[in-house]
Amino acid sequence: MALTGFSDIARLLVLNTDSYKTSHWLQYPPGTQTVFSYIEARGGSLPYTVFFGLQALLKEYFCKPVTADDVALAADVCAAHGVPFHREGWLHIVNAHGGRLPLRIRAVPEGTVVPVHHALVTVENTDPDCGWLTSYVETALLRVWYPTTVATHSHATRRLIGEALARTGDAAGLPFKLHDFGARGVSSLESALLGGMAHLVNFQGTDTLTALLGARTYYGEPMAGFSIPAAEHSTITAWGREGEAEAYRNMLRQFGKPGAILAVVSDSYDLDAAVTRLWGGELREAVIASGATVVIRPDSGDPTTVVLRTVQSLDAAFGSDTNAKGFKVLRQVRVIQGDGITRASIASILAALEGAGYSADNIAFGQGGALLQQVSRDTLGFAMKASAVQIDGQWRDVFKAPVTDPAKRSKAGRLTLLQQDGAYATVRLDSPGCQEALAAGATEALRTVYEDGRLLVDDSFAAIRARAARD
Numbered sequence: 001m002a003l004t005g006f007s008d009i010a011r012l013l014v015l016n017t018d019s020y021k022t023s024h025w026l027q028y029p030p031g032t033q034t035v036f037s038y039i040e041a042r043g044g045s046l047p048y049t050v051f052f053g054l055q056a057l058l059k060e061y062f063c064k065p066v067t068a069d070d071v072a073l074a075a076d077v078c079a080a081h082g083v084p085f086h087r088e089g090w091l092h093i094v095n096a097h098g099g100r101l102p103l104r105i106r107a108v109p110e111g112t113v114v115p116v117h118h119a120l121v122t123v124e125n126t127d128p129d130c131g132w133l134t135s136y137v138e139t140a141l142l143r144v145w146y147p148t149t150v151a152t153h154s155h156a157t158r159r160l161i162g163e164a165l166a167r168t169g170d171a172a173g174l175p176f177k178l179h180d181f182g183a184r185g186v187s188s189l190e191s192a193l194l195g196g197m198a199h200l201v202n203f204q205g206t207d208t209l210t211a212l213l214g215a216r217t218y219y220g221e222p223m224a225g226f227s228i229p230a231a232e233h234s235t236i237t238a239w240g241r242e243g244e245a246e247a248y249r250n251m252l253r254q255f256g257k258p259g260a261i262l263a264v265v266s267d268s269y270d271l272d273a274a275v276t277r278l279w280g281g282e283l284r285e286a287v288i289a290s291g292a293t294v295v296i297r298p299d300s301g302d303p304t305t306v307v308l309r310t311v312q313s314l315d316a317a318f319g320s321d322t323n324a325k326g327f328k329v330l331r332q333v334r335v336i337q338g339d340g341i342t343r344a345s346i347a348s349i350l351a352a353l354e355g356a357g358y359s360a361d362n363i364a365f366g367q368g369g370a371l372l373q374q375v376s377r378d379t380l381g382f383a384m385k386a387s388a389v390q391i392d393g394q395w396r397d398v399f400k401a402p403v404t405d406p407a408k409r410s411k412a413g414r415l416t417l418l419q420q421d422g423a424y425a426t427v428r429l430d431s432p433g434c435q436e437a438l439a440a441g442a443t444e445a446l447r448t449v450y451e452d453g454r455l456l457v458d459d460s461f462a463a464i465r466a467r468a469a470r471d
Contacts, residue, residue, distance in 0.1 A: 001069045013061050013101075014074040014090055016140045022078050025086040025132035033128035034390035035135060036414050039121035039142060040426075042381030042407065049380060050155045050468050051120050052110045052198050053147025055459055056218035058450050061140050065099030065453065066090065092129055100453020102127035103134065105141075106446040108417060110459055111201060111467030113155070116380065118426045119415045119446070120148075123384075126452055131389070138384045145382035146191070149375045150198035154178065155468060157343050157367075158202045161360065164350040168327040169361035178365050179205035180225075181338055185369030195372035200224045200461075201468050205364070208372075221461035229255040230263035230297070237268050244269060245278050249286065258291030263336055265297040275310055279333070280317025287318075288332060295334045295364070303340045304348045310335050311353060311362055320358075327359035338366025385410040395430075417445040 003009055010016075028035070041049045071090040078085035093099060107121045108114055123141065125133045161177045180199045183192045189210060196211025197219075206212070206225035215224035231251055239247035248264060255262040266274040275296060279287065287294050296314065298306045311330065320328040337349060350360055386398045387410065397412035413428035420442035427434045438444075449457040 001073045003073075010061070011064060012070055012074070013064070013137070013140065014066055014070045015077060016061060017136055018139050019078075019081060019083050021136050021139065022086070023084045024135060025089055026084060028131060028389070029391055031392040032131040032389055033393070034124055034388075035131045035133075035386055036122065036124040036388040036390075037134050037138070037384055037386045038119040038123070038411065038415050039144065039382065039384045040119050040411070041116045041145075041148070042383060043116040044378065044380045046116075046152055046156055046380065048113055048115050048152065048471075049120065049148055050151040050201065051108050051112050051114060051144075051148050052151040052201055052464065052468075053194055054105075054107050054121065054144050054449065055110060055455070055457070056147070056194065056197070056214060057141070057144060058105070058455055059218050062101060062103075062105075062137075062450060063453065063455055066094055066101070067099055068094050086132065089130065089132060093127075093133075096129075097127070097453065101133065101137070102130050102452055103137065103450065104448060104452075105450040106416070107449050108445050109447065109464075109467060111464035112445070113468065113471035114417075114424055114445075118424050119411070119417050120144075121384075122415060122446060124414075128390075135384075135386060142377070142382060142384045145377045145380070146375070147194045147198040149379050149382075150195040150372060151201045151468070152380065153343070153375065154199045154202045154371065155471075157346060157365075160343060160347060161350070161365075164354065164360040167360075168325055168354050169323065169329070169359035173361055175204040176226075176364060177205075177360075178203050178367060178371075179227075179336070179338070180208045180211065180371060181366040181368035182372035183208040183210065186372045191372065197224070199371060201465055215461050219459065219461035219464070224461055228261045228263060228295075230295075231265050233265055233268050233299075236265060241269055244274065245282055248274075248278060248283055252283070252286050252290050252292070252294075256287070256290030256292040256294070260290075260292040261295060262292060263295040263297050265299050267297075267299050267301075271298050271301070271306065271310065272313065275313045276317065280313060284317055293332055293334060295336050297336050297338060297366075299339045301339075303337050303345045304352050307335055307337050307349050307363060308352045308356060308358075311358055312356070315358075323359055323361070325359070326357075327354070327361075328357055329359045329361050334362055334364065336364045336366055338368070341365050341367045342370055383408075383410070387411050388414045418442040419445040 075085050075087045105123050165171045186192050193210045193214040196208035197214045204225050215221040236247045314333045318331045318333050320330050399410045399412040401409045418425045
């Protein structure tokens with residue numbers, strides 16, 4: 001079987017695992033029939049998660065049948081690599097199940113906000129001859145940590161900006177207050193797709209085109225995000241320093257129509273001179289006559305001081321109106337800050353503007369690598385652990401409890417997640433407390449989304465956004 005590119009490699013779920021897992025089928029106790037595992041965020045940078053991305057991973061990697069050719073290739077690779085390979089087990093899946101994975105996956109609905117330390121996903125095999133399969137797919141399945149972590153941090157930023165708008169401005173602008181600049185700053189096209197989609201759960205502004213294709217392909221969303229014409233340094237500096245004003249004028253000619261929005265990076269040479277002498281001087285009447293909103297983008301210096309100074313200079317040139325909450329809103333111009341943006345710097349900028357009497361309506365933020373790349377599995381402490389095994393028909397608890405790190409103690413038993421009155425509880429399915437809670441009105445927060453190679457839930461992006469927006 002010849003592999004011609006990445007798409008061929010990505011299709012091989014049989015090798016989408018860690019090397020050591022290929023030997024685990026020899027390590028379980030004799031008579032092992034079922035392995036039950038769960039995924040949780042054990043805690044880290046935030047006290048909650050916004051679960052997202054499982055549907056995309058399942059559609060791309062778990063719903064395509066394994067073939068005999070896949071098994072043959074995997075056997076050859078593992079033999080040369082120096083590790084065992086369960087050829088018979090995989091051929092059993094091919095022959096008995098048509099190549100579809102005999103697994104049951106239950107998960108919290110995507111977009112749901114769940115505190116850390118709770119089961120977000122449970123996985124178990126449905127064929128007693130495939131007990132080894134549950135943990136074999138951990139490598140591929142646990143990558144849900146990435147879109148979930150991005151969605152969670154984007155959600156926290158949405159909360160922060162939303163609170164500032166509630167105090168000083170109009171909440172209607174919130175969906176476009178954090179713009180994804182991260183496509184070039186991530187490790188791969190797939191990261192841009194998954195992370196970019198995760199951000200779009202909370203916002204609608206993005207320059208990551210791949211994320212739009214992902215939302216369309218995996219969640220049926222025709223258009224998940226939007227952007228505007230915007231300048232980069234090369235399109236300004238190509239005119240030469242002496243032609244800076246003409247470069248800006250060209251932006252107005254090309255894109256400055258009534259009701260339009262355009263963004264222009266303005267610190268290629270001297271931001272303050274560009275704002276006061278060019279935008280607020282030589283080009284002021286052209287900006288007003290265009291009927292467009294011109295968004296000035298600083299791209300260097302201390303974000304807090306630069307943004308405040310830029311807003312104040314624009315106010316002096318174009319004027320402002322006082323909104324119903326008593327804060328000033330610039331006329332026909334805005335600012336977007338995309339350099340040095342973190343949640344802390346956003347908070348600092350918003351506080352500085354508010355302290356100076358300016359609404360958060362005046363500012364939008366762009367975030368690149370910090371949004372899509374500066375996360376890891378440890379950011380929220382994601383892990384997938386076995387919690388129960390069935391051996392010769394009898395269930396037994398499985399857990400780890402390392403004395404050197406009590407925080408890594410895992411849960412035991414077959415688990416589910418219950419929800420009641422906004423509170424969550426991860427409980428054992430076989431516990432009296434579980435049945436009592438259900439009888440008292442609690443509901444199952446997990447639902448079966450995948451079973452025996454087939455997707456059972458196909459959520460829309462709109463539904464996921466609605467869940468995330470509730471919290």
